Amino acid sequence: MDSESIREIERRALEAIAGAGGKEELEEVRIRFLGRKGEITAALRSIGTIPAEQRPAMGKLINSISNRVTASFDKKEAELSGASAGEEPYPGDPTLPGRRRWKGGLHILTQVTNDIAGIFKGMGYSIATGPDVELDYYNFEALNFPEDHPSRDEQDTFYINRDILLRTQTSPVQVRYMEKHDPPVRIISPGRVYRNETPDPSHSAEFFQMEGLFVDTDVSMVDLKNDVTKFIKLYFGREAEVRFRPHFFPFTEPSAEVDMSCFACQGEGCSVCQKTGWLEIMGAGMVHPNVFRYAGYEKDAYTGFAFGMGIDRIAMLKYGIHDIRQFLKNDLRFLGNFWKQKI
């Protein structure tokens, strides 16, 4: 009995265990090597016949072999009984690392909406919403768009029937809200709007607006300028300058378009602002008395201002996005760029 022939027994034992096709065959193998008269058992017994000084080392070797063969036997037995219980062995490589659970992030337009809303909430505005499928009455009539007036055409409306349409602006929420609430009213209203436009890098048939409405006694244009300027400086930076240009909207009088100085060139003129130094950022004005009348407010009791901005446009300016169509393509290679926490 020498260590080489003991190792030879181990090799044969492991081979026989691996090759055993069923439980009975495996049991035979066990008896042959580990049984009372088995080869490993016999080797252990024969230790008494070798010189005393070699016994400890030999005993250790045979014991470790016996342990390894027993472990291999146990494993094989478990495998065979698993298979016989009808369980399929795992077909893949169980040592491969697992797949990370996929996590997404907020859509860039949701983030921008939340950021803008957060600023207005800090100024005392609360959020109001209205339906996307809207009555012509709220989208146009109650906003002082005369029937058959060309200004209705300017908004390229998707009509569902003569009275129902997809809202072309978030302004209908003004009247809906005022019908239900007496002044003071201080709301913003973010939401999706629809216009029958041919899509191109700066036009989309679906986009997002944020409406603002503030009504109370003695609200003036100064209050409008104050709140709008505060918002622009908080969102785009203190250095932003703001200007109001006269404009026309049927539901505000006077009306204005609001520009901010171009943040890319600080007003010098560049490709972002098309060399004008200014970026158009929203429409605004003092609520027209007819709108108060439609809302059911007491005549001449209140004044107020309204403003409306394109959320997509603001997101494009803020983040240097050049194609409005990107927002609704659901391309994760685009959207993933804006996730705050990427996983």
Ligand code: PHE
């Ligand atoms: N609803 C207008 C538009 O879509 C914007 C606006 C809102 C203008 C509120 C004035 C006051 O163009």
